[in-house]
Amino acid sequence: MNSWQKLACAVLALVLGASLAANLLAPGGYAKQYREATNAPPSHAHWLGTDDVGRDRFARVLYGTRISLLLAPAAALLSTLMAALIGGLAGYLGGTWARMAMAVTDLFLSLPWLFLLITARALMPLNVSPQVSALVTFMLLGFLGWTAAARVLCTTAGSLRSSDFVRQARAAGLPGQRLFWVHVMPNLRPVLYAQFWISIPVFILSEANLGILGLGVAEPMPSWGSLLKELEGLVSVGEEPWKFVPLILLVVVVTSFQLLLSRQEGVAA
Amino acid sequence: MSSARQNQILLSAQLSVRYAGKQPVLRDVQLEIQRGEVLGLVGQSGSGKSTLAMAILGLLDKKRAQTEGTIRFQDSELLQLSEHELRALRGRAVALVLQSPLSALNPALKIRTQLREAWRAHAAGGTTECANAIRASLQSVSLPADDEFLRKYPSQMSVGQAQRVLIAMAVMHRPALLIADEATSALDVITQSEILALFRDLNRSTGMAILYISHDLASVAGICDRIAILHRGEIVECGTTEQIFAHPQHEYTQRLMAALPRILPANPQLQAKTEAAAAR
Amino acid sequence: MTRHEKRVGEMASAWGKAIAVTVICLVSLLKPAAAQGGGELRFCLRTEPKTFDPLKVEDDASAAVRYLTGGVLVRVNRQTQELEPELAQSWKTSKDGRQITFRLRSGILFSDGTNFSASDVAYTMQLLMDPALHSPTGDAFRSGAGNVETKVISPTQISITFSAPVAGLDRLFDQVAILSERSPKKEMAVLGPFMVADYKPGASLLLNRNPNYWKTDEQGRKLPYLDSIRLDIQPNRDVEMLRFKRGELDLINSLDSEYFDKLSATSPQQVHDAGPSLDSEQLWFNEVAKSPIPGYKKNWFRSANFRQAISEAINREDLSRIVFHGHAQPALGPFSPANKFWFNSKLRPQAYSPDAALKALQAEGFRMKNGALKDKDGNEVVFSIITNAGSKIRERMAVLIQDDLQKIGVHVNVVTLDFPSLIERMTQSYDYEAILLGLTNVDLDPNGEMNVWLSSSENHQWNPQQKAPETSWEAEIDRLMRAQASSSDAKKRKEAFDRVQEIAVEQEPFIFLINKNALSAVSKTVHGAAPVILWPQAFWNAERLTVATK
Numbered sequence A: 001m002n003s004w005q006k007l008a009c010a011v012l013a014l015v016l017g018a019s020l021a022a023n024l025l026a027p028g029g030y031a032k033q034y035r036e037a038t039n040a041p042p043s044h045a046h047w048l049g050t051d052d053v054g055r056d057r058f059a060r061v062l063y064g065t066r067i068s069l070l071l072a073p074a075a076a077l078l079s080t081l082m083a084a085l086i087g088g089l090a091g092y093l094g095g096t097w098a099r100m101a102m103a104v105t106d107l108f109l110s111l112p113w114l115f116l117l118i119t120a121r122a123l124m125p126l127n128v129s130p131q132v133s134a135l136v137t138f139m140l141l142g143f144l145g146w147t148a149a150a151r152v153l154c155t156t157a158g159s160l161r162s163s164d165f166v167r168q169a170r171a172a173g174l175p176g177q178r179l180f181w182v183h184v185m186p187n188l189r190p191v192l193y194a195q196f197w198i199s200i201p202v203f204i205l206s207e208a209n210l211g212i213l214g215l216g217v218a219e220p221m222p223s224w225g226s227l228l229k230e231l232e233g234l235v236s237v238g239e240e241p242w243k244f245v246p247l248i249l250l251v252v253v254v255t256s257f258q259l260l261l262s263r264q265e266g267v268a269a
Numbered sequence B: 001m002s003s004a005r006q007n008q009i010l011l012s013a014q015l016s017v018r019y020a021g022k023q024p025v026l027r028d029v030q031l032e033i034q035r036g037e038v039l040g041l042v043g044q045s046g047s048g049k050s051t052l053a054m055a056i057l058g059l060l061d062k063k064r065a066q067t068e069g070t071i072r073f074q075d076s077e078l079l080q081l082s083e084h085e086l087r088a089l090r091g092r093a094v095a096l097v098l099q100s101p102l103s104a105l106n107p108a109l110k111i112r113t114q115l116r117e118a119w120r121a122h123a124a125g126g127t128t129e130c131a132n133a134i135r136a137s138l139q140s141v142s143l144p145a146d147d148e149f150l151r152k153y154p155s156q157m158s159v160g161q162a163q164r165v166l167i168a169m170a171v172m173h174r175p176a177l178l179i180a181d182e183a184t185s186a187l188d189v190i191t192q193s194e195i196l197a198l199f200r201d202l203n204r205s206t207g208m209a210i211l212y213i214s215h216d217l218a219s220v221a222g223i224c225d226r227i228a229i230l231h232r233g234e235i236v237e238c239g240t241t242e243q244i245f246a247h248p249q250h251e252y253t254q255r256l257m258a259a260l261p262r263i264l265p266a267n268p269q270l271q272a273k274t275e276a277a278a279a280r
Numbered sequence C: 001m002t003r004h005e006k007r008v009g010e011m012a013s014a015w016g017k018a019i020a021v022t023v024i025c026l027v028s029l030l031k032p033a034a035a036q037g038g039g040e041l042r043f044c045l046r047t048e049p050k051t052f053d054p055l056k057v058e059d060d061a062s063a064a065v066r067y068l069t070g071g072v073l074v075r076v077n078r079q080t081q082e083l084e085p086e087l088a089q090s091w092k093t094s095k096d097g098r099q100i101t102f103r104l105r106s107g108i109l110f111s112d113g114t115n116f117s118a119s120d121v122a123y124t125m126q127l128l129m130d131p132a133l134h135s136p137t138g139d140a141f142r143s144g145a146g147n148v149e150t151k152v153i154s155p156t157q158i159s160i161t162f163s164a165p166v167a168g169l170d171r172l173f174d175q176v177a178i179l180s181e182r183s184p185k186k187e188m189a190v191l192g193p194f195m196v197a198d199y200k201p202g203a204s205l206l207l208n209r210n211p212n213y214w215k216t217d218e219q220g221r222k223l224p225y226l227d228s229i230r231l232d233i234q235p236n237r238d239v240e241m242l243r244f245k246r247g248e249l250d251l252i253n254s255l256d257s258e259y260f261d262k263l264s265a266t267s268p269q270q271v272h273d274a275g276p277s278l279d280s281e282q283l284w285f286n287e288v289a290k291s292p293i294p295g296y297k298k299n300w301f302r303s304a305n306f307r308q309a310i311s312e313a314i315n316r317e318d319l320s321r322i323v324f325h326g327h328a329q330p331a332l333g334p335f336s337p338a339n340k341f342w343f344n345s346k347l348r349p350q351a352y353s354p355d356a357a358l359k360a361l362q363a364e365g366f367r368m369k370n371g372a373l374k375d376k377d378g379n380e381v382v383f384s385i386i387t388n389a390g391s392k393i394r395e396r397m398a399v400l401i402q403d404d405l406q407k408i409g410v411h412v413n414v415v416t417l418d419f420p421s422l423i424e425r426m427t428q429s430y431d432y433e434a435i436l437l438g439l440t441n442v443d444l445d446p447n448g449e450m451n452v453w454l455s456s457s458e459n460h461q462w463n464p465q466q467k468a469p470e471t472s473w474e475a476e477i478d479r480l481m482r483a484q485a486s487s488s489d490a491k492k493r494k495e496a497f498d499r500v501q502e503i504a505v506e507q508e509p510f511i512f513l514i515n516k517n518a519l520s521a522v523s524k525t526v527h528g529a530a531p532v533i534l535w536p537q538a539f540w541n542a543e544r545l546t547v548a549t550k
């Protein structure tokens, strides 16, 4: 681990720690509306000012970070597992299975992603708590985000299938599912790691994008998406620089993930 | 070779194989392996040796390779067996050792895991039995059976060690037949002779038959009882090692002989014959 | 929402005498005058105009083109809200409200030089009322079965007779741009101040001044002053704003309060707040009996006391102050006070009082427990408000309402949906609990809202298409709305509609929240601008605007 990566680790730890301690750092909570002080600049009471309806931006950043930083890895895990199962298994079984899985993947890739998410969200029951909506949003992202990785895994698993060691293991009498789990899967691990680490920033950004469309995490719960939405229509940086804190935080966190990712790839190689 | 053993036929095959959309790779190949014997199968690369080995183990992709004929092994007809029955046979009654130990061992798994999986494929015993079996098989190939060694990954071993691990894995269940497909071709000369010696010892001590496949006539000479020559999908000649070296009948065998380095075999009489064949 | 076509009752008396102005027009029969140096006015259409045929207009963009190019017999003055003569010098509606007779100006030419006469009006009316055309403008005239009868009395006189009385008949002609019967250029031959000169689909539309336009100003100068109008098709408001700031656009209509404030910070003389408009934002509950929501929730939503309590617990002042930055007024009822004639001036603002709301709910059997309100059967009062995704204004309103209602223990889930799914739930599946939406109202006359108030109507949003009115108050509204529609006595109509407004405020099927102010931006280079609350706000007097060339 080089010093940059140490720094990245420290940054992530700090951000995660602060967001987990949100209750202590911002006791006012993320939903309280200080209606007499809307759109306020930073002050002692509100370190990052307040938003359009007078909610403390610092509290919202902390709680939003908690949501994005906890749920994005969960979604990444889901999509990685799905990619492993669908891509890996299809590749390992080969033939018709691989063709079918690739057809499904192609279909998934060609589907209008955003439209699908919007439809999926529209089909959800209306009375769900913001917490559940946050969870569902990220799980949807995870559920839809497996395709690209599945392609890679399918090809990798396909080449593993005809590899000497799988043939050797078959000749030793191992049953099919042992071959898959014991011999194929461990060799997909580097790809899976990469997929997992890449997905985290991707999902954070996707939720931010959905949030900008008003389709992410439900009010009053904050997420990086809803915080970034404030930047919409902001004409110049100089005007209200504190509004950029969520953006800077997003960039810093995503960069940190990238730095760690390059380390993971180094290990895998 | 006792005459009693000679009469016991372990495997007798007569088969043709063609891959989808291609000329047949094996054409009515007839092969007999007797209990406890070492049969060499020699042919240049692409002649169909591996295909034959795979066909015996039932490992050819059924959709892409069409196999016809019979393979009698012990009391069963292999081509009639279900995948399930074949699996029970693989590694237990018939084992395989592949050419390159580095690619035949899973790079992502520890030696222990790979041996354990091989053992568990045919044994229901607990961890102690497993550990004992692993130890015994490693000892039989003269490898250390300690924890440090078992924790190693293939990349942390020498090629020779890795090949021994493969052989240990193959002999774990005391198969009646071991198929070594170019098991020594990728090795340097010294390791090659060590492994050859190991095969010979195992053959002697356990009495398992070996189908020793190689493209190199020289390497089979020292170990095989009999040799079959495979040329363009057909067995063109089959006889005892002495016969083959002394009186190669087929033109192709003669050419193979001619290509041999002269210092081999050790028998000067044979060498003279070989030179004579080469001169012709 | 939908564009309501104007329906105006016969109100010759109430709206002052429609003075038969006999302007002596010095009709220029000379060759088209050269450019007057009035410059070019540039602004944005937010969507592609769907048609240039004035009879088929449905969308705002097409309506804007029709307003600028079409010549009409009479025009509602967007400032005074009164009806004024245009191509017709005078008109007279029959007692029974079925017939109208126009006296037309003479010597007027279409933009292509063809003569205008009564037969063109007859031709236009026949086309308009042809059922096969499905003209939304024509629909406004259709109160009964049967065809329209047109009788050309002389080249300058025509009478038009309908099969049934049409309420507010004369005002409806504000939307009827007269087509030429004989011009080979069909609808491209116009009588309005401008004419379509160039159209680049998806990009822009250029209107040039109509050299044959008949009107002159008080000094006898030919109108319009402008040489041309360039309309860029630009759906993105941010881009529109940016281009305005760069001086590439001259005006912006229906400006967001946020943009308004930003602009007014830098150039206060360029923004105009014309006061409360006809547009309202409202919240309503699902009262559909067969809707797939739980029965106990239906009971709440169908209770007037519940609806009133919710209404009372919403801080409208804060909505106006925080969401609209003060550029909105708490709504008093279905009609904005901006509607000078029809607004019921006896209506008072809804007081904001969470305590009173809670008391009222407790009287209904609701109980507050640990900060959560429960009904008499112990069901926690939780409901969702859906609104369209991407509307910042509504999202913020919803967040404020969510917080307001939390104070009386009512838990609200805010859901933003894409517009098609919202409409699907609202009109097809009825699978919603409450909706927050706005109603764009371009119509002064209550007849335009007939489809909202009649219980049998599809647009009776809270409980549409009732076979028979399910409540006595809806029955009463039905009766009053029908009475005002069939009457040609403006005073009686006003009485009836005043009562409708009172019932609406008592029952609150729609919880009216605010009326947005009509905000617009007009560049300093534009002279003569006087933005009004009625559509088309800043360019209603386009024919009298000039743009100083730099």
Ligand SMILES: Nc1ncnc2c1ncn2[C@@H]1O[C@H](COP(=O)(O)OP(=O)(O)O)[C@@H](O)[C@H]1O
Pocket (backbone or CB within 6 Å): B019, B020, B022, B025, B043, B044, B045, B046, B047, B048, B049, B050, B051, B052, B064
């Ligand atoms: N899976 C396969 N599909 C099609 N053709 C194959 C396949 N495997 C081997 N062959 C072909 O069969 C022939 C024999 O191959 P192989 O049995 O591997 O020969 P050897 O082991 O003697 O080198 C070769 O020409 C090879 O191209």
Ligand SMILES: [Mg+2]
Pocket (backbone or CB within 6 Å): B046, B049, B050, B051, B182
């Ligand atoms: Mg081979």
